[in-house]
Amino acid sequence: MKLLASLLTAAVLAAPVFSAFAAGDAPKVAKPDLVKGEASYTAVCAACHGADGNSAIAVNPTLAQQHPEYLVKQLQEFKSGKRNNAVMKGFATMLTDEDMKNIAYWVASKPAKAGFAKDKDLVTLGERIYRGGIADRNIAACAGCHSPNGAGIPAQYPRLSGQHADYTVAQLNTFRDGSRANSQQMTQVAAKLNDKEIKAVADYIAGLR
Structure with a gap:
């Protein structure tokens, strides 16, 4: 009995030591x-995307409040060439994965x-497509992935709310013509939209807000 008690006591005393060791071994x-993110953003990104991520140039996207995981993914794909853009490839090539992460989380x-809608004649059509899609052409509602208020879904679908219309038009066109090919889902959707609908x-x- 004494031997059994001694063995149990030893096992209990050893358990916390083992657990602490295992926890310490977990990758951090x-x-x-x-701070580094702001410095890198200011040096590399601010001229085109605004000092605080709110672009004043309609053809350049606003990045403020965008999901950081999405931004990192796009930068990595610009760098690798999976997303084709010569200007962004040049900038992304200068960045390490750590730089990208720091920038993305800072600007987010x-x-x-x-933002504001400007075309009163088209806003009703735009709302109908965004919220309900076009059923007879199997076009899914944008809100299904990007949420009703355009907030998106972190790490999966980008925030769209308030994005410059000129930039969104350009991206939908590049998805439609295949020059942007880093989202099969968006390529399929854009292929079914005409110029007026885009x-x-x-x-x-x-x-949206």
């Missing part, structure tokens, strides 16, 4: 460095400014 994921922490949904997105 580095947190993004927002900045509030996005509200313009309408892009303008509606600009006013």
Whole structure:
């Protein structure tokens, strides 16, 4: 009995030591460095995307409040060439994965400014496509992936709310003609939209909030 008690006591005493060792062995994921992120963003990105991620140039996307995982993915795909853009490839090539993460999390922490729809004649059509799709042509509602208010779904689908209509039109066109090929889902959707529908949904997105 004494021997059994001694063995049980030894096992109990050893358990916390083993657990602590196992926990200490777990890989640590580095947190993004927002100070470095701001410095890198200011040096590389601010001229085109605005000092706080709110682009003042309609053909360049607003990045503020965008999901950081999505931004990292896009930068990696610009760098690898999976997303074809000569200008962005040049900038992305300068960045390490750590730089991308720091930049993405810093700009995601900045509030996005509200946008506005401009074309009253198309806004109703844009809303109908965004919220309900076009059933007879098997076009899914944008809201299904990007949410009713354009907030998107972190790591999967980008935030669209308030995005410049000119930029959204350009991206839908590149998905449609195949020059942007890093989302099969968006390629399939855009292929079914005509110019008027693309313009309408892009303008509606600009006013989402």
